[in-house]
Amino acid sequence: MAVPQSAIGDKPNLLGMTLPEMTAFFAAMGEKPFRAKQVFRWIHHGGVDKFDAMTDLAKSLREKLPQVAVIQAPKLMTEQASSDGTRKWLLDVGTGNGIEVVFIPEADRGTLCVSSQVGCALDCTFCSTGKQGFNRNLTTAEIIGQLWWANRAMGKDPKGERIVSNVVMMGMGEPLANFDNVTNAMDIMLDDHAYGLSRRRVTLSTSGVVPNLKRLKERCPVALAVSLHAPNDSLRDVLVPINQKYPLAELLATIKDYLQAAPRDFVTFEYVMLDGVNDSVQHAHELAKLVSGIECKFNLIPWNPFPDAPYARSSNNAIHRFRDVLQQAGLIVTVRKTRGDDIDAACGQLAGQVVDKSHRTQQNNRGSSNPSRTIPIINAGLTV
Numbered sequence: 001m002a003v004p005q006s007a008i009g010d011k012p013n014l015l016g017m018t019l020p021e022m023t024a025f026f027a028a029m030g031e032k033p034f035r036a037k038q039v040f041r042w043i044h045h046g047g048v049d050k051f052d053a054m055t056d057l058a059k060s061l062r063e064k065l066p067q068v069a070v071i072q073a074p075k076l077m078t079e080q081a082s083s084d085g086t087r088k089w090l091l092d093v094g095t096g097n098g099i100e101v102v103f104i105p106e107a108d109r110g111t112l113c114v115s116s117q118v119g120c121a122l123d124c125t126f127c128s129t130g131k132q133g134f135n136r137n138l139t140t141a142e143i144i145g146q147l148w149w150a151n152r153a154m155g156k157d158p159k160g161e162r163i164v165s166n167v168v169m170m171g172m173g174e175p176l177a178n179f180d181n182v183t184n185a186m187d188i189m190l191d192d193h194a195y196g197l198s199r200r201r202v203t204l205s206t207s208g209v210v211p212n213l214k215r216l217k218e219r220c221p222v223a224l225a226v227s228l229h230a231p232n233d234s235l236r237d238v239l240v241p242i243n244q245k246y247p248l249a250e251l252l253a254t255i256k257d258y259l260q261a262a263p264r265d266f267v268t269f270e271y272v273m274l275d276g277v278n279d280s281v282q283h284a285h286e287l288a289k290l291v292s293g294i295e296c297k298f299n300l301i302p303w304n305p306f307p308d309a310p311y312a313r314s315s316n317n318a319i320h321r322f323r324d325v326l327q328q329a330g331l332i333v334t335v336r337k338t339r340g341d342d343i344d345a346a347c348g349q350l351a352g353q354v355v356d357k358s359h360r361t362q363q364n365n366r367g368s369s370n371p372s373r374t375i376p377i378i379n380a381g382l383t384v
């Protein structure tokens with residue numbers, strides 16, 4: 001059994017509590033709300049995981065807290081730094097599962113790519129995370145724990161600003177399929193007593209879980225990225241199978257509605273470039289027509305290969321031709337740069353570990369007979 005990080009044994013894990021939850025927890029102990037705020041700040045502002053270190057708490061409270069609660073982040077297994085400044089941490093989330101967290105420095109920001117699940121159930125055909133199957137949702141503590149670790153490692157710049165300035169929910173998993181834990185973790189990211197990120201600096205990427213995108217608009221509207229990857233339903237049904245349930249017309253109408261509440265007035269469409277599959281000039285024309293009337297930017301992602309995948313990366317020529325057609329139609333397009341190559345941290349190269357509970361890897365790979373083996377996973381992700 002995986003150890004749930006929101007409660008270790010019988011004790012709740014304070015790392016995964018939002019401020020209102022922590023306030024309620026403290027109230028139940030007969031403690032005042034400002035005590036909850038102090039502890040919340042120590043954990044997220046201070047990066048502290050020892051009650052002893054919370055020097056402005058009454059000694060009696062410092063002694064009481066370890067008896068009723070824990071502060072437990074996922075354990076750090078390895079840390080790597082690339083020559084281009086990209087950093088990568090492997091975190092242990094129990095029972096043979098690991099997730100990777102990547103930090104990408106840019107001129108004007110530092111972006112952290114955060115995972116929401118161990119594996120993914122949605123099975124997009126070009127995605128290694130999908131192909132490796134699904135194990136479980138990450139808890140709120142495990143999601144916010146990724147930012148907690150990265151802040152501890154990166155610290156602040158000389159002006160006192162945090163070096164991790166942006167978060168993209170683009171690591172392993174489908175964030176809208178783990179709605180409650182992801183939105184609670186985003187609440188903590190946005191809280192001024194924790195990380196104080198503005199909604200514009202937190203981006204959620206989804207393959208299009210329409211009902212939960214509608215809920216996100218009400219619950220926690222942040223910047224939005226949508227994995228489009230095809231200009232019509234027949235191709236998207238194959239590449240992104242959730243499209244069979246929530247086809248393009250429904251998805252695009254929901255995005256339009258979401259933008260009413262979003263902190264940025266555009267959606268970023270991600271489009272992975274697959275040689276001979278979705279990268280022709282005709283596809284580009286069809287795509288430009290499809291999105292007309294939606295405020296959007298395109299991010300073309302050169303596909304990153306993984307073993308036994310039935311695809312190849314589009315040529316640079318094909319990518320540039322595709323970009324030019326979209327630009328001529330008046331769209332803003334960037335081609336994603338590959339970062340962290342030397343430490344395998346580029347989009348589609350992350351190697352966490354998934355013990356596949358859905359046994360998809362066996363269905364995909366009929367020679368294998370050990371269902372509980374630890375499978376290296378190549379994860380997808382990175383900046384918008």
Ligand code: SAH
Nearest residue numbers: 127173174205206207227270303304348380
């Ligand atoms: N599940 C969410 C977020 C995680 S995937 C989603 O699908 O949007 C983050 C991005 O990486 C998605 O746009 C995904 O389509 C893309 N991606 C997946 N596998 C990839 C690969 N092998 N090469 C390049 N991009 C990939």
Ligand code: SF4
Nearest residue numbers: 120123124127130207
């Ligand atoms: Fe899941 Fe996103 Fe990969 Fe699709 S692209 S399988 S939704 S992680």
